[in-house]
Amino acid sequence: MTNITKLKNTVKKIFLKKGLNLNHSKKCADAIINAELVGAHSHGLSRLKMYCNRIDRKLINPKPKIKIKKISNSISFIDADNSIGFVAADIAIKKAIQNSKKTGIGLVAVKKSGHYGLSGFYAEKAVKKNLISLIFTNAPPAVAPHGALKSLFGTNPICFGSPTGSKIPFILDSSITMINRGKIRVAARKKQKIPEGVALDKFGNPTTNAIKALEGVQLPIAGFRGSGLAWMVDILSGVLTGANNAGKVKDPFDDFSGPQNVGHLFITLKSNLFVKNFMKEIKNNIKIIKKLPKIKGVKEILYPGENKFYRYKRNVKKNILLDQKTKNDIKNLLDH
């Protein structure tokens, strides 16, 4: 037997101790352990202490009074009352699914939320109901707008999910930076180098030092285009929703001046809105693309989400390996 169930229970126990109710604690544990299982360690247990820290400092509300305002049968607006992001996002995607089941399209905006882990985790919930989804969230400053010398945009991921007619969903969950900030954070902790061309230090010089990169600026994909996409995500998830934006989302690790007030936007669509047999169509689309001639060394053309799915399948049979720091974090959180 693996340590997965045990770890999930441990995480649940920690959040219960911090004052979250059983349902909310379970949601947090599910999302965090899922991140570990898909190999996104930067969005998993390495953040546990941070979340608890913010609860202790009353920056995450363990007992939020989440308000869901109905704008129309399709549209809802959630004030998450500074809940932990996992809880707000779980309620939001469920509401979006509900709305789109009723009307074909669901739109749910969230303000006063926090870091919710992986967008793809929520896109998968929509895919399971045969829905297409677009998910946007903003994040603390990490990327300089094109032409600027200072970080302002978050890694602001664009997430798209689609059913595929197979058990492996199409999940594109792409931050607009060259690599995830979480990966730089993990590299910094492990004193590893980061690749060239992904970040600048605080003086604007290229660096492969993870710690200097965290002090400096992450580079967006494709210059002006990536910067524009990050700005789009800031408008959709921050400005439109009334959440923090323009660099005001607080870094959860080291800014304790207030709640993060992250914003999210969830759009879900019935996949068979316009065609009779969407599953047949998308299966065919994928089949054609997979049959293309490949670059030397490439065994198979994968669609976004496949790699993650296979990693999950492999990892779910094994123990989750914890580094010493995470072990200490968990021990301390259980003890105190």
Place this chain on the structure above:
Amino acid sequence: MTNITKLKNTVKKIFLKKGLNLNHSKKCADAIINAELVGAHSHGLSRLKMYCNRIDRKLINPKPKIKIKKISNSISFIDADNSIGFVAADIAIKKAIQNSKKTGIGLVAVKKSGHYGLSGFYAEKAVKKNLISLIFTNAPPAVAPHGALKSLFGTNPICFGSPTGSKIPFILDSSITMINRGKIRVAARKKQKIPEGVALDKFGNPTTNAIKALEGVQLPIAGFRGSGLAWMVDILSGVLTGANNAGKVKDPFDDFSGPQNVGHLFITLKSNLFVKNFMKEIKNNIKIIKKLPKIKGVKEILYPGENKFYRYKRNVKKNILLDQKTKNDIKNLLDH
């Protein structure tokens, strides 16, 4: 007086001659001349002969019976009956605007359409009604999926428009290739080189020769991420709508085996759905970002759409300059 009005009338006259009605001819002329004025020559008069060619070959239907199916008060589905793309897109964005005025959100899918010029042209129409828009369209093969040796995805632009509280709209209209295919086409015609790192020749080698690049493969932005975004756009505008997808959209310039059957997806949202004063919020967002310290040599941080707006303002006071080939095209189209 400039030649702009005269050129617009000439284009209108050419489409009238080709059998389009006055309204449709006017829409085509508006979109084509607008592309010239914003400096997107690759989407302007350089395509006039191509459109007419396809009408002559009965691949574009000059007298389409466009069917608009109401799915709900928010959602519509358009079968464009192989109309010229400008006409289909104009009807679609107007329908999306109408739907979102009624319900807060508009979703319009289009199949059996063609190349419609610049997505940003339609996003601007939504911005004028204080709407946020997301617009997706697929396009003929130009970009190889990650790991593949053959082009399949189009340049599949992601377009986002937002009001800004000023007269200059936020219009991000970004193809997922390093540069627009149209720009490579113009470079090929003018026998100019293209930048390094934007395309491979048909053997998979990097090239700066525009003609070889057209025969080869364009590179997506950010490798796997750009490829994933292109795939997303193909699903949203091609698979979801029942239009051609997976590389089946025909190249309008040299594939005469059938109509293009391009698909589009238009999403429009009321900008004040969730916040009382969106214009104040977005103005503030832009103000903060513009005030950031700048990289040496950068005078001002511009948001997407600003450059285009300023180009338009400058160009509208001048003659549109035509190269000899375009002059000949126009003369031939008027004569025959």
